[in-house]
Amino acid sequence: MNASELRGYLRPDGRKGIRNVVAVAYLVECAHHVAREIVGRFREPVGNAPQSGSAVHLIGFPGCYPNAYADRMMRRLCTHPNVGAVLLVSLGCESFNRRKLEEHIRASGRPAATLVIQESGGTRRTIARGAEWVEEWLSELDAQVAVPMALSELVVGTVCGGSDGTSGITANPAMGRAFDFLIERGAACIFEETGELVGCEHHMARRAATPALGEEIIRCVAKAARYYATLGHGSFAVGNADGGLTTQEEKSLGAYAKSGAARIAGLLKPGDLPPAGGLYLLDVVPDGEVRFGFPNINDNAEIAELIACGAHLVFFSTGRGSVVGSAIAPVIKVCANPETYRKLEDDMDVDAGRILEGRGTLDEVGREVYELALRVARGAPTKSESLGHQEFILTYKTFEPAGPACLPAAA
C-alpha cells in the first residue's frame, strides 16, 4: 500500500481528517437560529464547491432534557477527525452540560469556545461574536498543511435511503464491492440499520469473526425486530412499496448487499470507533424498552451515527432519489435507478442504474465508487457538498455499552 495515497489533517489524537471543518453546535433548539446565522455568514452560494479545505458546518442537539446518548454523540462529533475547531452556542438554561463538552473538545487539542446567548447580549451580539470567532479559526485552519494519510487510516460508512427495487440489485452490491476493495487495503468500513437487516441475521452470523460475535449479531437483529414490531411498522416507507419493494425482509436483503463479502470484524454502537480495519455492523436500535419513538427518524440520523463512529465519508445509495448530504463528512450519492439518475443527475455522484441498461457491470461500478471515494478523500467535493447540503439531526436514544464479544479485535 502506498502510505501517501491520501492526504489528511493530523489531529492530536493521531487520527487524520479529510476535511477541515469549523463546527458550530447549538446545545438546544432555542440556540439553533443564532448558530445557523453564524454559519450562514460563511455559506457559499449553492453550486459553488468550497474554495479551500476548510468550511463551517452546523450541528446540534434540540432537546432541553439531558440524554447520555446525545452527550456521547456530541463529544464524538465535536472531536471527529474532519473537525478542526468547535464553537458551542448555548441559550443558557438548557440541561446540556456545555462545560463538560467544551472541556472534552479542548482535551482533544482542538480550539473550542462557548457562547451563552443569555450572557452575551442576545441574538444580534451573539451572532456577531460567534462570526468573529469562526473567522479567526477558519483562517488558522486554512493555513494548516495536510500530511500523507494511508488508506488504513480511512473509515467509510454506508447507508441507503429512498430505496426501491433497483437499490438491492445495482447500487448496494456495487457499494459492497467498493467496501471489499477498501477493506482489502486496510480501511474500516461500517454498514448499519439493523432494523433493515431483519431476515439476514443468520447469514451475517456466519460471516462473523467469532461465534460469540455471531450470537451478538443475531441478538441485536432480534432486538431491532422487536422494537419495530412494538412501534407498529418496520423501517419501510411508502416510497419503498411504490418502487417495487413489498416486504421488510425483501428490503433487508437488498440493503444487506451494501456490506460486500468481507468477514464481519465487530458490532458497534453509535460513537464506538472501529479498533482496526475491517467490516463493522453498527447497531442503531436503542437498548431496553421502547422509548423516544422510532430509532432513526430519517436517513440523516443514521448518517450522523456513522460519522460519530469516525466515518470520514459516507456512501449513500438511493433508488427513489434522495438529495441529502451531511454536516462534517462528505456523502457520495450512488443512484440505483437509471430513470431517477436522468431526473436528478445534478445530485448524483454515480450512475449505478446503468447496470440495468447494459451500460456497465457491477464490478465496473464498484470500482468507480471506490476510486471516487479516494478522490473525495483527497479533497474533491461530492455533488451534495458542492450544492451546500449539510443536513444534520440528533434525537433522543438510550444505549447500553457494547459487550466484550462485540469487538473481538479489541479484546
Add this chain to the structure above:
Amino acid sequence: MASSDLRLVLLAPDDNCLVVAQALRAEDRVNIDGESIAVAKAIGVGHKLARRAIARGEKVLKYGAIIGTASAPIARGEHIHTHNLESDYLPTYTLEAGRAFVAKHA
C-alpha cells in the same frame, strides 16, 4: 445473472420471481423461461413478476432468500406486490390501504 428476457433480472437460480429492469406497459409480452406472456398492467422498474405459478401460502424467493409468503395464488408473469405477498416479520404500510396486512408469523 441473465433471464431469458433482458428486461427481467433473475437474481438467483432458485428464485420464483424476476425483477423488472425496464418499465413494462400493459399488454407488453415478456419471455419467461421460454414462454411468451402478456403482462396484465404496466409494471415499473424494480417491481417483481412471478417466474412461475405460486400457490397461496408458498414462500417467494428473491436473491435465493425468502422475502415473504404469497397471500393469494399468483400466476406466471403476474405482478407480485403487497396485494399478493406478505412479510413473515412485519406488516407493510401503504398510503392506499393504511396497514395493508398484518404479520401473522412475527
